[in-house]
Amino acid sequence: MKNHVLRPLWLAIGLVLLIMVARHFMVPEDFGVHGDSFTYNYYRLSNVDEWKDFPVKYQGRERCSKCHEENFESISHSRHKKIQCENCHGPAAGHPREVKQLVIDRSREQCLRCHALLDYPNSRRGMMKGVVSEKHKRKFECSKCHNPHNPNLEDR
Amino acid sequence: MTCSRRQFLKDTATTTLAAALPVSTMVFLTPGELKAAVENKKTRWTFLVDTNKCVGCGMCVKACKLENEIPYDAPVTRTWVERYVITKDGEAHIDSPMGGRDGFIDDKIRDEVIDPKDITKAFFVPKLCNQCENAPCVQVCPVGATYQTEDGVVLIDRDWCIGCGYCIMACPYGVRFFHPVTKTADKCNFCYHRTSKGLEPACVQACAFDARKIGNLKDPDDPVAKTIATKRVAVLKDEYGTKPHVFYLGLDENVR
Numbered sequence: 001m002k003n004h005v006l007r008p009l010w011l012a013i014g015l016v017l018l019i020m021v022a023r024h025f026m027v028p029e030d031f032g033v034h035g036d037s038f039t040y041n042y043y044r045l046s047n048v049d050e051w052k053d054f055p056v057k058y059q060g061r062e063r064c065s066k067c068h069e070e071n072f073e074s075i076s077h078s079r080h081k082k083i084q085c086e087n088c089h090g091p092a093a094g095h096p097r098e099v100k101q102l103v104i105d106r107s108r109e110q111c112l113r114c115h116a117l118l119d120y121p122n123s124r125r126g127m128m129k130g131v132v133s134e135k136h137k138r139k140f141e142c143s144k145c146h147n148p149h150n151p152n153l154e155d156r
Numbered sequence: 157m158t159c160s161r162r163q164f165l166k167d168t169a170t171t172t173l174a175a176a177l178p179v180s181t182m183v184f185l186t187p188g189e190l191k192a193a194v195e196n197k198k199t200r201w202t203f204l205v206d207t208n209k210c211v212g213c214g215m216c217v218k219a220c221k222l223e224n225e226i227p228y229d230a231p232v233t234r235t236w237v238e239r240y241v242i243t244k245d246g247e248a249h250i251d252s253p254m255g256g257r258d259g260f261i262d263d264k265i266r267d268e269v270i271d272p273k274d275i276t277k278a279f280f281v282p283k284l285c286n287q288c289e290n291a292p293c294v295q296v297c298p299v300g301a302t303y304q305t306e307d308g309v310v311l312i313d314r315d316w317c318i319g320c321g322y323c324i325m326a327c328p329y330g331v332r333f334f335h336p337v338t339k340t341a342d343k344c345n346f347c348y349h350r351t352s353k354g355l356e357p358a359c360v361q362a363c364a365f366d367a368r369k370i371g372n373l374k375d376p377d378d379p380v381a382k383t384i385a386t387k388r389v390a391v392l393k394d395e396y397g398t399k400p401h402v403f404y405l406g407l408d409e410n411v412r
Contacts, residue, residue, distance in 0.1 A: 013174065020181065032183055035306055040294050043303035047313040054349035057223045058358045082364040087215050091222050113213040113259030120241070120278035124365070125211040125260075133261065 057091035060084070064092065075149040088148065108133060111142040199307035200373040201346050201401070204380045204389070205282050208406040209367040212237055212280035214259035216359035216368060221257065223347065223358035225337075232333040233257065234344040235284040235359055240410055241265060243274045248410040256280075281411050282368060284359070285310065285331045285344035286392065286400030293323035293332060293343075302341070308373075308401060309348055314340045328396045346370060373401070 028044050035041025064085040065072035075081055086092055088110060089102045117130030137145070146153065220235045221228055237256030241249040249265045260280070263270070291310050294302050301316035302323055317340035324332040324341055335342035347357035351370065355361070360368045371380020383389070389403040392411070404411075 016178075020177075023181070031300070033185070035304070037304075040291065040304040042300045043311075044300075044313050044316055047311065047315070048305055050315075051311055051345065051348045052352045054224075056350055056353065056355065058219060058361055060355070060361055082366075084362055084364070087219070087362055087364070091219075109258060109261060112261040113215065114211055116259075116261035118212075118260065118263055118278070119272040119275075121275060123211075123278050123280075124209055125278075125280070128211055 055093065057093040058084075058086050059092045060086075064089075067096075071149065078150040078152070080148060080151055106141050106143050108138075108142055111146075111148075115142075197306050197308075198374055201287065201308050201351060202371055202373040202380060202384065203284065203287070203346065203402040204369040204371060204383055204405065205402060206367050206369075206405040207279050207281050207408070207411075209365045210237065210280040210282055211365055211367075212239055212256060212260040213364070214256040215362040215364065216282060217255050217257040219358040219362035220344070223350075226342070227336055228257075230336050231255075232336065232342070234331070234342070235282060238281045238283060238411075239265065239278070240281065240408065241270055241278040242276050242408075242410060243270060244276055245274075250410075256282075277408075279406075279408060281404075281407075282359075283329070283331070283392075284402060285346070286329055286398065286402045287346060289399035289401065290397060292326040292328065292396075292398060296322040296326040298322065305348075309346050309351075310343075311345055311348060312341055312343065314338050317341055328393050328398065329400070 028046070030045035031043070032045075033042050034045050061072065061084050068085075072085070075083070075085075088105050090105065092102060093099070095102055112131075112133055114125075114128055115130050117132050118125050120126040142148075214237055217233055217235055217237060220226070221233060224234055226232060226234060231254070233255035235255075236252050237260075238250060238252045239256070239260050243249065249268065249270060251265045253260075263272075287304075287309050289304075289308070291302075291304060294304060294310060298320065299316060299318055301313045301318070302310060303313070304310050319334065319339050319341065321334065321341065324334065327343075332341050332343045334340075347355075347359075350357055357368075357370055360370050369380050371378045371384075373381050373384070375381055383405075384403050387405060389405055390407040391400045391403055392407075393400070
């Protein structure tokens with residue numbers, strides 16, 4: 001065969017080989033089809049474990065109750081019992097070892113998330129006890145009068 | 157051109173070998189292996205949202221952002237809450253300021269004051285990744301950086317993603333976004349790191365109204381699986397054929 005045909009042919013073959021060698025070293029061994037579908041299950045298997053190792057931040061009220069028994073007890077008798085501790089106290093990851101003190105959100109905005117009056121018919125929000133923030137003691141934090149762990153003033 | 161018998165055989169052998177070389181990089185599954193891969197699934201994570209219960213406090217959005225290290229003030233979020241206010245003229249007023257991260261504490265919608273007397277109905281709709289069975293976002297990924305795990309959750313390989321954004325365009329629900337820190341595509345994964353440890357996703361845990369629940373569709377005793385099987389549930393954009401696995405109770409026709 002003529003040289004001008006062979007030379008590009010060898011070049012092409014060489015390139016393909018080069019790419020395949022490079023692919024061998026660059027693509028992780030666990031990359032491939034892990035499941036029943038090439039379309040949806042073509043991936044690097046170790047990434048699943050990487051996601052499983054992602055750090056958990058919110059610990060849940062059961063963990064809080066182990067040390068803060070009193071506070072856990074007080075809120076569990078109030079209408080706020082369904083609210084997780086960390087919703088106001090912040091995620092407890094690293095507490096108490098690295099993070100000594102959690103920052104409590106005492107802002108009016110935190111309470112207004114549920115208790116800003118929105119007069120919506122046929123909505124659970126419309127049934128919530130709400131205030132118009134501008135017209136209700138707007139210079140004070142809500143917790144000045146309403147204990148978040150026992151918010152009903154009549155119970156006090 | 158002349159060709160000897162010996163040369164012809166030699167060339168044929170060489171060509172066949174060279175042509176077979178790329179095939180060696182492929183993986184072939186036996187029918188047994190394939191069957192094992194399909195039938196070993198014991199878990200199919202699914203989500204149930206009760207729009208009747210949501211009050212729009214936005215604690216789920218806040219918890220999600222902090223749990224999953226999504227920049228708090230960036231206009232991106234893995235889950236968000238939409239507010240729908242339907243007035244007597246049939247118009248739907250919809251908003252979701254900062255994805256509902258700070259709740260809905262104002263009765264104005266996009267600076268528009270709506271007279272409470274004109275409102276016929278109003279509700280909040282939490283949204284998140286639907287973990288589709290036929291996920292369009294996975295189909296379009298050119299590098300295999302997003303995939304469906306065996307328990308049905310669609311994950312993103314942050315090391316492998318090149319940030320091309322095809323998946324962000326492909327998702328009909330708009331749940332994918334570009335993560336400003338990792339510079340990769342990002343989305344809700346039902347808190348995979350929590351569900352795999354037996355914990356609830358951060359948004360489910362944070363919800364004080366039981367509006368958000370997670371369950372295993374493959375477990376007949378699972379309360380969420382039971383609800384989906386026995387109650388009237390709906391999914392978003394069913395007509396796209398993506399087979400979404402976030403089910404809604406009390407979904408209104410105005411929700412898109």
